[in-house]
Amino acid sequence: xxxxxxxxxxxxxxxxxxxxxxxxxxxxxxxxxxxxxxxxxxxxxxxxxxxxxxxxxxxxxxxxxxxxxxxxxxxxxxxxxxxxxxxxxxxxxxxxxxxxxxxxxxxxxxxxxxxxxxxxxxxxxxxxxxxxxxxxxxxxxxxxxxxxxxxxxxxxxxxxxxxxxxxxxxxxxxxxxxxxxxxxxxxxxxxxxxxxxxxxxxxxxxxxxxxxxxxxxxxxxxxxxxxxxxxxxxxxxxxxxxxxxxxxxxxxxxxxxxxxxxxxxxx
Numbered sequence: 001x002x003x004x005x006x007x008x009x010x011x012x013x014x015x016x017x018x019x020x021x022x023x024x025x026x027x028x029x030x031x032x033x034x035x036x037x038x039x040x041x042x043x044x045x046x047x048x049x050x051x052x053x054x055x056x057x058x059x060x061x062x063x064x065x066x067x068x069x070x071x072x073x074x075x076x077x078x079x080x081x082x083x084x085x086x087x088x089x090x091x092x093x094x095x096x097x098x099x100x101x102x103x104x105x106x107x108x109x110x111x112x113x114x115x116x117x118x119x120x121x122x123x124x125x126x127x128x129x130x131x132x133x134x135x136x137x138x139x140x141x142x143x144x145x146x147x148x149x150x151x152x153x154x155x156x157x158x159x160x161x162x163x164x165x166x167x168x169x170x171x172x173x174x175x176x177x178x179x180x181x182x183x184x185x186x187x188x189x190x191x192x193x194x195x196x197x198x199x200x201x202x203x204x205x206x207x208x209x210x211x212x213x214x215x216x217x218x219x220x221x222x223x224x225x226x227x228x229x230x231x232x233x234x235x236x237x238x239x240x241x242x243x244x245x246x247x248x249x250x251x252x253x254x255x256x257x258x259x260x261x262x263x264x265x266x267x
Contacts, residue, residue, distance in 0.1 A: 094239025103136035177240030180212025
């Protein structure tokens, strides 16, 4: 059985306060985009995890898919399986690829082995794996708050625009990004600002991680500037970086950025 986990971008991101559980209180808008991994599971004689595509750093047993398998196996008599993950979503990019893989994997297990899990039950498992995992079980635009796992539906469609995502060579760790942020209440909630015309987002909607990340990685700042110079209505780093996206009125090509970055068109 095969699934195609997709990435997301953050439109705005306010870091509001530190929490006692090690997380931060945030508000952001999650928006799904069309960059996909490929995830396959088949029954096997022993548990096996295989990868292809973009190299995944770290130890295989730390992958969220394996953690999800172990989590559900505590409650269900799951057979051994071979998991094959073809990685196409950039890593260390603020696109939620690992969380998407975990959420889609939970749904795959539920469907293939007829576990009978409700959406709420799948959400409870996903929350144990990461703050934004539950988003990918819904996979539609939401205003996210709390530690990023509480959602309100919003009416937002970028389908009439042209979305470009740029991945520079830099890598930004989540820890590095949070160390550079001073939590604070925003002057106006993103929930209200997202209702503005896209043309007004540039001066109203911000990502709190950008200042410190740009100072440490000026090449990422340069990507955002290049997107605006190329006519983007709005450009922003996604999550804690390092990817940067631009929203355009019409199709564009960015050959100069292609020379130094990986560019994904029409995502």
